Amino acid sequence: MTTTLFDAVAEMLQARTSLDRLQARGTLRLALKVAGLDPSDLSTEQLRVVLEKILPRELETRGVEQAAAICSAVMTDVASSHVAEAADSRASVDEIFSRLGGD
């Protein structure tokens, strides 16, 4: 089974916090939803914004301390992983409709 960027990040969150697997995945899923993102189509750039602007607040709400530092560490881990490259290779609806409009 292929590991998606979402799966990888959820595992990293679980490892770096006191959240269990379900809580880590659920919190990440909620953060993505706030930004209108799909777990299955997540790119590293999108993830970077979520980790910087949304997830720290979501983690703090769930009692996780030093949330911003954890998110920053997760982003560093993701940047060097192979999962990120796989996620970025797929064309999104965004890209297709941008091309169709001559942007």
Place this chain on the structure above:
Amino acid sequence: MEDNAWIFQTVAGVFYVMAGIPLLRLASRSGQAPERILGTTFLLMGISYGFYQAPIIFASLVPHEVPLTVVGRLAYDASVVMIAFFTRGVFRNREAWATGLVCASVVLLVAGLVVSVGYGDWNGYAPLANPGYWLEFTGQVIPCTWIAIEGFLQHRKLQKRVHFGLSDPAVCNRLLLWSLFGAMQLATIVVLVKMNLEYEARGVFSVAMDALEGLFEMLTILMIWLAFFPPRFYRSWVSGRNRTQYAGTD
């Protein structure tokens, strides 16, 4: 169509051909399937409208209406299949139900055409006498409803992404226009049903429905124009509106 809808349909037909060609040119440069499918869709729509309107425009030169209308009907149904392929390929390319929806649409369209021929309704103008009419109608409604829904859902997602700088406001707006295109196509199909029902029952086309169809045709091409060939003023308006909307937030 006894009143003025043929004028709007002719304008729409010419517009669709003009919209299809640049998208096919884009496809030849990019080698990508979405622009090829969409370009073909618009081209088929233009061809369809041309064949439907030719017997009206050139009444004295074209003595046989039925063969031309049949070609128009086939071209339109083919364009609907293309819409279904486009929607599946762009929005739901990893989901089995989407493939099922495309297959269902194709089966309904083909079955509708076959049954229509069986009932001698070559033009597809007899909803009361020909049960195949409704199979074809359902086959057309599925893709049009689908793009209206997918476009709207995606637009909602992109609105959130725009807020975080993750998407271009122009693309977000394009999805809304695409959704409205689907809704207008759907509205046109429904109006045509009403027109055909009245024609079959009373032998005349409804003037009100005729006007309504013309209106929907014009709105449809407006959506396509603004979505895929946006003029500078429209691009500026969308960008400016977005800047105002999110100024000072985040």
